[in-house]
Amino acid sequence: MWVVPVRSTEPKGRHLCFFDHGNGWLKYSFVRRTEDPQIVIEKVFWQVYEPPTEPPAEP
Numbered sequence: 625m626w627v628v629p630v631r632s633t634e635p636k637g638r639h640l641c642f643f644d645h646g647n648g649w650l651k652y653s654f655v656r657r658t659e660d661p662q663i664v665i666e667k668v669f670w671q672v673y674e675p676p677t678e679p680p681a682e683p
């Protein structure tokens with residue numbers, strides 16, 4: 625898992641979190657509040673990796 629800002633000029637803004645070796649990501653922002661801080665997830669994408677089921681063809 626790794627996290628990067630959506631825009632490098634706004635390091636405290638929205639972020640992207642990549643997971644599952646890059647097969648999935650989510651866009652989130654962190655709402656800083658003293659009493660009730662929140663992580664707000666705006667969009668999630670995940671594509672499951674499926675290895676090939678057939679053996680490779682011989683050249």
